[in-house]
Amino acid sequence: MLLISTACFTGSAGYTIIPSSERPDDIPEELIDSSGADGTHTFWDLPLYFKLISIFCFLSFSSFGFFKFFPFLLGKIGFRRGEKNRKRILSYISNHPGCSEGDILKDLRMKRGTFRYHADKLKMANMLSSA
Known part of the structure; x- marks a missing residue:
């Protein structure tokens, strides 16, 4: 990341390119020289080199x-997969009250560690209680 940011900042070749809206308001207009190289240009007026550097920096960041x-x-996708297993366990227990752990493992084809987790x-979550 450090190399990319270094390439982005040195790619301007000594020029300072800022959006035209970022000029300080406390400087009077008569003190600002906006002729020649100090003028306001659009992105498309810049040389191709600056355009490519700008696009590369934007994409890299x-x-x-x-x-x-x-x-x-x-992690959010994995959480939803676990939620599916928990719904299966809850629906099985509600349909078969008083079932044992072995019954659940056999009927749901689930491993013991997965079930216990x-x-x-x-x-x-107070959705299940064991006697």
Whole structure:
């Protein structure tokens, strides 16, 4: 990330490119020289080199942000998969009250560790109680 940001900031070759709306308001207009190289230009008026550097920097920083939140998105997907198993366990227990752990494991084709994990989650949420 440090190399990308260094390439982005040195890619301007000594020029300072800021949006025209970021000029300080406390400087009087008569003191601002906006002729020649100091003028206001649109993005499309810039040389191709600056356009490519700007686009590359935008894409690199936005992809970094995407990959930063990618594990969070995967966690949400994994949470929903676990929620499906918990719903299966709850519906089985409500249809077969008084069933044993072995019955649930056999009928739902679930491993013992998986069942105990989801049963503990259901107990913590006060949706399941054991006698």
